[in-house]
Amino acid sequence: MKVGAVAIGGDNPIAIQSMTNTPTTDICATLAQIERLREAGCQIVRVAVPDEPALAAFAALVAGTSLPLVADIHFDYRLAVGAIERGAAEVRINPGNIGGYNHVREVLTAAAKHGTAVRIGVNSGSLPHEVRTRFGAATPEAMVETALLYRREMQDMGFSNLIFSLKSSDVQATIRANTLFSAQSDYPLHIGVTEAGTLLRGAVRSAVGISVLLANGIGDTIRVSLTADPVEEVRVAKEILASLNLGRKQLRVVSCPTCARTSPELIFIAETTENNLEEFNDLPLKIAVMGCSVNGPGEARDADVGIALAASGAVLFRGGEAVELVPLSEAAARLTQEVRVLAASLTK
Ligand code: SF4
Known part of the structure; x- marks a missing residue:
């Protein structure tokens, strides 16, 4: 019907x-x-x-x-x-x-x-x-x-x-x-x-x-x-x-649940990233925001773009590779910028 x-x-x-x-x-x-x-x-x-x-x-x-x-x-x-x-x-x-x-x-x-x-x-x-x-x-x-x-x-x-x-x-x-x-x-x-x-x-x-x-x-x-x-x-x-994998493919932000290994900044970075990326919700992208080197690099590598926090800042991953070390204070903005570039290439 x-x-x-x-x-x-x-x-x-x-x-x-x-x-x-x-x-x-x-x-x-x-x-x-x-x-x-x-x-x-x-x-x-x-x-x-x-x-x-x-x-x-x-x-x-x-x-x-x-x-x-x-x-x-x-x-x-x-x-x-x-x-x-x-x-x-x-x-x-x-x-x-x-x-x-x-x-x-x-x-x-x-x-x-x-x-x-x-x-x-x-x-x-x-x-x-x-x-x-x-x-x-x-x-x-x-x-x-x-x-x-x-x-x-x-x-x-x-x-x-x-x-x-x-x-x-x-x-x-x-x-x-x-x-x-x-x-x-x-x-x-x-x-x-x-x-x-x-x-x-x-x-x-x-x-x-x-x-x-x-x-x-x-x-x-x-x-x-x-x-x-x-x-x-x-x-x-x-x-x-x-x-349930029933909807249209859409952007998914994978973020770690946080524990004593990560910086308290992580929650802010995850929320800011999610808000920044709202306009890309319809794109089938996986973004990872992870708190440390335990599961972080694995999830971030598995994502289209991701960050995993480390002692000296946030490691940015693109297409499965670690490409840059970003200061914590710039992590959300840098991740957003990276997704923007990727989104532009997908919607060309
Ligand atoms: S990724 Fe690291 S910080 Fe996040 S919950 Fe797992 S062990 Fe803790």
Whole structure:
């Protein structure tokens, strides 16, 4: 299936999603944020459409970006139909809160007419009362039961351009729900740990949940949910995919964990180098920043460019050879300069 120009599911690469947090009616700010997300590597952007003014703005957002937009709709099916008519590549609905069978049918009819994908979002916080009562709590099994119930309804209505998501703020529940559901369904899955938290905690919780699923072949699109700038969500998502060798090749800075053998300067050198090299993130380069002569020369030789600290300064390595001794205070700048030269030769 496709969400805009992005092919989803099967052997297609895992797509990265994020969601804007500017007011949807602020078209300039939202388009600027979408552009920042695109530059960071985001491929699909979800936008909340909570009311009529947001729906009016949504058309301008679709016109103003090349990325496929997903309209996030709750409660009012007319907003979903309106977003589809205004060019949404996908609408995300929860059939349980959109007003019943007939309203869902109206959304699907519009989606079928316009070729729009529909994401069925099952969230542990909003399961149907009957299912929740039957299972006693919002268990992973209850989430799966809900997703299967919605799937039956969609299929009865003859609609199959579907993506499912089963999300919980509990990492284990997210893993279990998606694992159980994927064993019973071939529809593409959007995965993520919802309400994961602020940058550090949220990144770790998301990485654990998403990675376990992806490593088991489950998941077609991902969102890292953070209480932070959405661009951070994309950065974390890219790191998750790169860690599993699933993403596009990208720049990787290998840096030692530090110990008593190195200078305290090393952390500063590693962080400064990483920040300096952000513009080259899309290049498939390996850069090493190592603290001493134990593992340093080996890792630095193995990298495209690297440094290994020594008693008298930092030894610069290029293409596997030690080429220069640099004062510690200049190490980050010299390493950056070396990568710039290499990047220029690659992008010629
Ligand atoms: S490379 Fe050297 S400084 Fe870094 S952790 Fe290993 S032994 Fe310690």
